[in-house]
Amino acid sequence: MMKKETGAIEKLDKITTIAMKRGFFWPTAEIYGGKAGFYSYGHLGKALKQKFEHLWRLHFLEENCYEIEGSCILPEPVFIASGHLENFNDPLIECKTCHFRFRADQFLEDNNIKTENMSIDDMTKIIAEKQLKCPKCGSWHLGEAKWFNMMFPIALGAAGVKDTAYLTPETAQASYLSFKREFEATRKQLPLGIAIISKAFRNEISPRQLLTRQREFTQAELQMFFDKDEINNLEDRKWKDISKYNLILLPQKAKAITETTCEEANKKLKIPKFYLYYMALTQKFYLDKLQVPKKSFRFRELSEKERAFYNKIHWDMELELDTLGGFREMGGIHYRTDHDLLGHEKHSKENLHIFFNNKSFIPHVIEVSLGVDRDVWAFLDLFYKEEKERTLFTFPKTLAPVDVAIFPLVSKEKMPDKALDIYSMLKDDFSCFYDETDSIGRRYRRQDEIGTPYCITVDGQTMKDNTVTIRARDSMKQVRVKIEKLKEELRK
């Protein structure tokens, strides 16, 4: 974990305080002291998450892409075939004195030693050389770093018979298991996209950093199945769309971020067009739909050692977050080739070849994977703003958990009834919040603090001419509109 500047820690604390108090998130089972790596969303966090998921669906599910739902619990053979049972491990160290167990790589990073690309034997060696001490009891007597499998095993059925399954560590496997069925049930065409937004589970040894490394988390993943011979043949209209589009890239050997058109990236960096299409789609999602500042976004190419053995091309999508001390992975685009389907064909003995383009083959896969909880945290970080007399989240309107707050100026003269009528009128089309306590100024501040773009106030004049004020979050300016024009006005 990188050292964070004091300002960053302060910002993290401030955001977390607002988040817990106002209903964005809090530790799961907090009344029992919580459990590392588990968080729950309050109503505001849930709304923000749902809005992100909705935008993701609208943006990524283009023609011949379909959302499905798999099980979180999958039987053991799935993970033998995928390689997770053998390879999905973290390096673990045990203190020989107090038996505390912790992650070797994080331990080294905490001691300011870079572990990128480091082998497990080197970790053991360096820990011994540097005479690092157990973070719990202070003993020098530490064991060797060993691999620890990160899946949670599940015993199915009544104990008698051994029937092991696992909580899925990624949504992707469920898509591969359903691929043949979906191919048959849809247009029998490639490219075919199968999308899943779902929980995934990883038994992290030492979960950290709030929402960004949890044991239970939500992924939004799109698996694009295609004919590998077509990887550099993008449809004309799609290529035309992106060929001049500037990607923000940090290639493996580069020292700085460069803006590179898809055309150049294809020619010079040899990134195939079909892969580039999903890089461009992802970048447009962040910059255009989510309004993330351009300077906070980049793709970083992973080295061969960093990426999973089945990933032939792997760029992470990273956002620069003050609270996490720099650019951090929010997701990645993984060219997984035919690794997974091939493994499943071999282990299940089911034929997973399809017939398409006049040949029989197993499709290749490009996966676009995003961590939903990480994104939620990123929005809290990126859109947090302090002004002289208020703090606010400047969420884009499409992301704000509450679209519009509705207030009676005072709790008398039938203003609350009128305000509740407006609430009922708007509630099916907008996410609304009604509030009648405290002064109007404090109510505005409370809505600023959670990023509500608009506040509607019912006042004395409302009772005479059926008009209300709409107050905008960013400018704090008010306009007066007829109640019957409210929906129309808010849609603008």
Add this chain to the structure above:
Amino acid sequence: MMKKETGAIEKLDKITTIAMKRGFFWPTAEIYGGKAGFYSYGHLGKALKQKFEHLWRLHFLEENCYEIEGSCILPEPVFIASGHLENFNDPLIECKTCHFRFRADQFLEDNNIKTENMSIDDMTKIIAEKQLKCPKCGSWHLGEAKWFNMMFPIALGAAGVKDTAYLTPETAQASYLSFKREFEATRKQLPLGIAIISKAFRNEISPRQLLTRQREFTQAELQMFFDKDEINNLEDRKWKDISKYNLILLPQKAKAITETTCEEANKKLKIPKFYLYYMALTQKFYLDKLQVPKKSFRFRELSEKERAFYNKIHWDMELELDTLGGFREMGGIHYRTDHDLLGHEKHSKENLHIFFNNKSFIPHVIEVSLGVDRDVWAFLDLFYKEEKERTLFTFPKTLAPVDVAIFPLVSKEKMPDKALDIYSMLKDDFSCFYDETDSIGRRYRRQDEIGTPYCITVDGQTMKDNTVTIRARDSMKQVRVKIEKLKEELRK
């Protein structure tokens, strides 16, 4: 399990065949032979499920009700407090000869012996008396019925330290754990509703009946927290809304279903008004929003032995389904009193009292719980229809997985391009499906078979005057409309 008529089994087979072929659902990890109690949704099933969830949110989340999201994995103390660790059990029998384990109550029902209200000792006794044989090996040598806990345990962290958690068997606990936070973060008012739509997990000994009794399933649950002194004081406008509304009831001692107004149910059956409000809201959801036939709906009152020990009032919401041989539980309304919050206060030692109505107390809870997968199955059953020349699902328009299919009459003369333009124009507002293979007649039949309300066809005339035909599923009639009027026309 009730004996099913041959017609019912045929219907079940037909629906299942369509469901698997077209993309509603299939067994999870089917290529590995599947696992009892686990199903995955294909794109049509997922869309149907999402639409149900959307309607549920719109209908049940009234003012001061909020959706949150909890963790699926919860630490052990939660289930000590809730009583699940001690009481959430199924009766298990082991064959002493072949060691096969199975559910005692289901085993008796399969042998035509009613087990409602039967104690575990009586199960053992009757199995011995009737000399029932092991369903697997045929041996008479069966063990005693014993309780088997239905939660899946999870070991957190690296093996060394024992840190047990469980997959949650109901969404409700996550709402109770977050209650105090949500109360503080919202309006500090009762009644307060906390809603969760989430996966829940139960280690069923013998899962059955497709989607209706799974080991991993989705619940939509609303917990209404209220002041118990107010249980019979409903707001005037709400009572006016429901007092003359006829509930369809099968009370404990009644022999037949009766229609009873809420007023009568309050006076004669002594059901409190606040509970009646959620019965009425639930019935309206099924009859009005989901268009379930009235004759297929009822509330059944559970006997004291049938209901959980903490439920003071418990009516199940049941639907009559051909494929399941009669009325079956889809959900229930549970007056859980202060059982859960009181348990959590006691075990966590956190003060869960609130101050409201000028007193300090722990709120009571009425839970409205629905099984989402059961509902999805119910729609497939209830809306399945066979006609002379086609089979179809007559889903209400708000539930149909695909809103509109778009076809070029033939795959030439630029009709596909035109049809794809229409697809792009409509895709953000409607769920669309594009298809250009086979004759137009077969394409219509395929859409009927999955319940698509409308098909749009681009034909020769389209290329001349920019009009297309819209064909309605139920009447099979076509009208011709201008492309620019399509959205408007479909919204009607």
